[in-house]
Amino acid sequence: METQSNQQVGTAVPPAKTEAEKSLSPFQLAMRRFLRNKLAIAGLVVLAFFIIVAAFADIIAPHSPTAHNYYNIEAKASSEHWLGTDSSGRDNFSRLVYGARVSLTIGFFAMLFTVVIGVILGSLAGYYGRWVDGLIMRATDLMMILPFLLLILTIIAIVQSVSITLFITIIAVTAWPNLTRIIRATFLSLREKEYVLGARSIGASDFRIIFKHFLPNAVGPIIVNATLMMATMIILESGLSFIGFGIPQPTPTWGNMITEANSLRILENNWETWVPPGLAILLTVLAINFIGDGLRDAFDPKSNQ
Amino acid sequence: MKFSKFWLMLILSLSLVFVLAACGDDEEASGDTEEDDTATEDDATEDDGEDATEEDDDAEEGDSGEAQQGGTITAGMYSAPGHQFNPLFYSDAYEANILSFTHESLVQLNEELEYEPSLAHDWEINDDFTTITFHLNEGVKWHDGEDFTADDVYFTYATIADPDYVATGGVRTNYVVGLKGYEEYVNGETDVFEGVEVIDDHTVAFHYEEENIKMLFDTSFIIVPAHPFEGMEISEIPDSSASRDAGEVVGTGPYHLSDMIEGEQYVLTAFEDYWQGTPYLDGITWRVIQQSVMPGLLESGELDMIAEPNGVPASDFERVDGLENITTFETQDFGYQYMGFKFHHRTTEDVESGTINPDNWVENEKLSDVRVRQAIVSAINRQGIVDGLLYGLGSVMEAPFPEASWAYDPDAVTEYPYDPDRANELLDEAGYVDVTGDGMREDPDGNEWVLNLDYPTGNEVRERTAPIIADELGEVGINVNLRQPREAGPHFDAIEQDNNDFDLYLAGWSLAVGDPDPAGIWQSTAAYNYTRWNDETSDELIRKAVTAPDAFEQDYRAEVYNDWAAHVSEEVPMVFLYSADNIYAYNSALQNVKELPAGIYQDSHLWYLAQ
Missing domain, CATH: 3.10.105.10 (Dipeptide-binding Protein; Domain 3)
Structure with missing residues (x-):
């Protein structure tokens, strides 16, 4: 990343520019570029919509998402059950609404923890190099040679009850190597920069160098990867729930809802059971990816739209 | 380019789903195309009245109503069998799905829930109901070519009565507890199990300590061969290849387990020297398939039979029952x-x-x-x-x-x-x-x-x-x-x-x-x-x-x-x-299926596919 050269240009070019333009930080520049990206804004709107739905699920959902009803199984859409009921007589609409909460929670926190692990290990490896780097990179190699999905499936098979917290933890401890490598690579390229050498020569502590000089310059790739990772996590949760290795029933998740469509009967007769959660996953993931792409372009100083 | 990651994820997650949902699909294709193709390509109807439906025909063989050689069927169960194909030690209904075709008993249940001859063609019960003498069929061969004799019957029951049987994981002792000399034998006091007497190669008697009112039930356990396990400790039997491996498991049944991919599919091939005549079918393939997708596969003809345990899910009964190419059979479950x-x-x-x-x-x-x-x-x-x-x-x-x-x-x-x-x-x-x-x-x-x-x-x-x-x-x-x-x-x-x-x-x-x-x-x-x-x-x-x-x-x-x-x-x-209720369903082209209260697996050597 060449963000810092931008900074230097900003400070080095003297008075020809106006006061307002001069004070634009790289972050502000990025924001400006981001706001000009229509797809990214659309993504942001869609995501905000789902976040609001998730936050106010209690108010929006007309029924309890887990309440079964023996005498109203696989019902069609009606005024009582807007999207019908599933094969245990639970209200599909309420499950869809609560599903947003579960899916976004998992997506966000799994991403957050992965990023935290990735940033810590990546910066340690990238900054200190040598044996620290060797150790951490061998650990990531080790994690990466294990097939990611199989590893998750195995862990879930061993664990006796998968709660949302546990699920997030499982994902976070298995998904960190990629991000770690990216951050390490960024740090390696920053390490030899003049301003870092400068900081070091005036006796700045490691801590200060990492936080004041490295992280702000690596924030672009971190944010971009984090966003994309959130989308990945939502897909992962749905996929695992679909094959029965995710959050167990009766917790409403979008993946759990789609599982119902395994049956040809439901696939053909009860589209209202599986189309909405499918669309919800599609829209959310698409929105997040648009945002991620928008951010990537925005943080790239070479793109000058 | 912008979306490449998204598409990659989508494709990856979809392909994951398909791989897991359709395990064993590829392996299957070659074996079971025949009956599907002929069933749809030709539309001449068969004129034997029974169960044949419109799309069955007899274009190739010409003689309608006659049993025809050849063809395989695919059957589905929703959980994988445990890895134990020795009747003495098996424990789940999924293993039973295999063993029902590979092994037999001395007697079997008929429609009225009475016992009728199987490996034994005749039996006598003495007046005080303490002894039952079986006359075994001659010319019965095990899958490996050896002759079936009274020694195999003795071996089967003596193994269940063995001191180490329960510790090895056996659960069938209720078949032997009433037999004479059981206490002595199970305590290791004697090497000869008095309860089962081999009179000659094809005559065997069961002696009971007291009058026994359910002798036929007690002697209806599946018979296993003695020779593959010769010289083995009881504790070695469940882990031996003759109990576990396809091709090694030996029974007298009309089909033998010839191949398997554990947890996915189990291939049963016709046993040519079967004592009641070579089965008409070339084989039966069991696939492990998620229950919810079974009705769809049945409809498309990829699956020909859904039976034990539980059969078709109740929610799909109406749908499956309405399919023209499928015959359903509903019974009350004993379980x-x-x-x-x-x-x-x-x-x-x-x-x-x-x-x-x-x-x-x-x-x-x-x-x-x-x-x-x-x-x-x-x-x-x-x-x-x-x-x-x-x-x-x-x-x-x-x-x-x-x-x-x-x-x-x-x-x-x-x-x-x-x-x-x-x-x-x-x-x-x-x-x-x-x-x-x-x-x-x-x-x-x-x-x-x-x-x-x-x-x-x-x-x-x-x-x-x-x-x-x-x-x-x-x-x-x-x-x-x-x-x-x-x-x-x-x-x-x-x-x-x-x-x-x-x-x-x-x-x-x-x-x-x-x-x-x-x-x-x-x-x-x-x-x-x-x-x-x-x-x-x-x-x-x-x-x-x-x-x-x-x-x-x-x-x-x-x-x-x-x-x-x-x-x-x-x-x-x-x-x-x-x-x-058990709802069994099978392809209507499959003829001669006996619908018994105990299930539909009996006399599977007579099953044939109407061409």
């Missing part, structure tokens, strides 16, 4: 689904040494109060499960005799209709009240009271009941810890090796239809007594029901079983959830 209470756990030493000794068991105090168990059964809306999840195709029961059995008597038992108020009362009475104010009850000492509920995947109705049960128990203040469902194999292993923290578990029994004697599951020392219920009254009644001479009268036995059922329904050792 049932239940939620077990773990009364006791075995110690780790006992599990390792394979000991079933009630004296060493550790009591599970969470469930020892009978009022708690009665409350739990009252809190579960079992009628709702039958009406809703089973679409009415099943029945609620209070004792382990399903409606199809002659021992069934709804008047003898205490009924527990859905009544949460009663459940609350019972729990209050037993001292299980909420002292912490979190809405969940604590035990009488005020300690946290959480019941673990474990359940297997595979059977979808059963899977659906688990969260519902947890929910309903929660409503009366019972804190249920619903755990991650396991695959059937590991789940049942965990129930059996019960040195764990199980409290409640879901399972089902497929029962032998020959006799309602519950000893195999309910006697406290039975290996199948998974609840580890240790109750003297129950043990006594079970013994009493088969003790001669009174036990010759079916009425007398029915009476004793009524007493026993009453006792069981009072003590609630498990919650009998439901007995679901």
Whole structure:
């Protein structure tokens, strides 16, 4: 990343520019570029919509998402059950609404923890190099040679009850190597920069160098990867729930809802059971990816739209 | 480019789903194309009246109604068999799906639930009902070409009676306990098992200590060959290749297990030297398929048969029944689904040494109060499960005799209709009240009271009941810890090796239809007594029901079983959830399928595909 050269240009070019333009930080520049990206804004709107739905699920959902009803199984859409009921007589609409909460929670926190692990290990490896780097990179190699999905499936098979917290933890401890490598690579390229050498020569502590000089310059790739990772996590949760290795029933998740469509009967007769959660996953993931792409372009100083 | 990652993820996740959902698909294609293609390409109709449907025809062979050689069928089951194809040691219904085609017994059940000849063509019973002498068919060959003789019969029963049998994991001792000299043999006092006498190569006699009223049932166990296991310790048998490996498992049945991909598919190939004539079909392929996709595959012709256990899911009955190319057959199940209470756990030493000794068991105090168990059964809306999840195709029961059995008597038992108020009362009475104010009850000492509920995947109705049960128990203040469902194999292993923290578990029994004697599951020392219920009254009644001479009268036995059922329904050792009707379905092109109360697998060598 060449963000810092931008900074230097900003400070080095003297008075020809106006006061307002001069004070634009790289972050502000990025924001400006981001706001000009229509797809990214659309993504942001869609995501905000789902976040609001998730936050106010209690108010929006007309029924309890887990309440079964023996005498109203696989019902069609009606005024009582807007999207019908599933094969245990639970209200599909309420499950869809609560599903947003579960899916976004998992997506966000799994991403957050992965990023935290990735940033810590990546910066340690990238900054200190040598044996620290060797150790951490061998650990990531080790994690990466294990097939990611199989590893998750195995862990879930061993664990006796998968709660949302546990699920997030499982994902976070298995998904960190990629991000770690990216951050390490960024740090390696920053390490030899003049301003870092400068900081070091005036006796700045490691801590200060990492936080004041490295992280702000690596924030672009971190944010971009984090966003994309959130989308990945939502897909992962749905996929695992679909094959029965995710959050167990009766917790409403979008993946759990789609599982119902395994049956040809439901696939053909009860589209209202599986189309909405499918669309919800599609829209959310698409929105997040648009945002991620928008951010990537925005943080790239070479793109000058 | 912008979207590449998204598409990659989408494709990856989709392909993952397909790979997992359609395991073994590719392997299958070559073997089973024949009957599908011919069934759809030609439209001339067959003129033999029976079960043939419009799309069957006889273009190739020409002679309609005649059995035709060739073709394979594909059958589906929803959980994978455990890896044990030795009848002496198998334990699950999925293994039975294989063994029903590869092995045979001396006698088999007919339509009226009476025994008819199989490996034995004739038998005599002496006047005081202590000896039964079988005359075995000659010219019966094992899959490896050896002759079937009386020695194999002796080997089968002597192995079950062996001192090490139970410790090795065998669960069939109820077939031999009544035989003469069993006590001496099982205690290792003698090397000769008196109970089974080999008279000559094709004559064998079973001698019983006392008069036995269900000799034919007791001698109907599947016969295994002696020669593959020659010189082996009993403890080595379950792990030997002749018990586990495709191509090595030897029986007398019309098909042999020729190939398998564990957990995915099991290929049965016709046995050419089968004693009743070479089977018409070239083979039967069992595939392990998720239950919910089975009806669709049946419809598309990729699957030709759905049978044991449980058959077609009730929710799909109407749809499958309406398919033109499919014949359905509905029977009442002799088995049932239940939620077990773990009364006791075995110690780790006992599990390792394979000991079933009630004296060493550790009591599970969470469930020892009978009022708690009665409350739990009252809190579960079992009628709702039958009406809703089973679409009415099943029945609620209070004792382990399903409606199809002659021992069934709804008047003898205490009924527990859905009544949460009663459940609350019972729990209050037993001292299980909420002292912490979190809405969940604590035990009488005020300690946290959480019941673990474990359940297997595979059977979808059963899977659906688990969260519902947890929910309903929660409503009366019972804190249920619903755990991650396991695959059937590991789940049942965990129930059996019960040195764990199980409290409640879901399972089902497929029962032998020959006799309602519950000893195999309910006697406290039975290996199948998974609840580890240790109750003297129950043990006594079970013994009493088969003790001669009174036990010759079916009425007398029915009476004793009524007493026993009453006792069981009072003590609630498990919650009998439901007995679901079995809905078997098979391709209408498949002819000569015998629809028996005990299932449709009998005489599978006569099955053929109408071309």
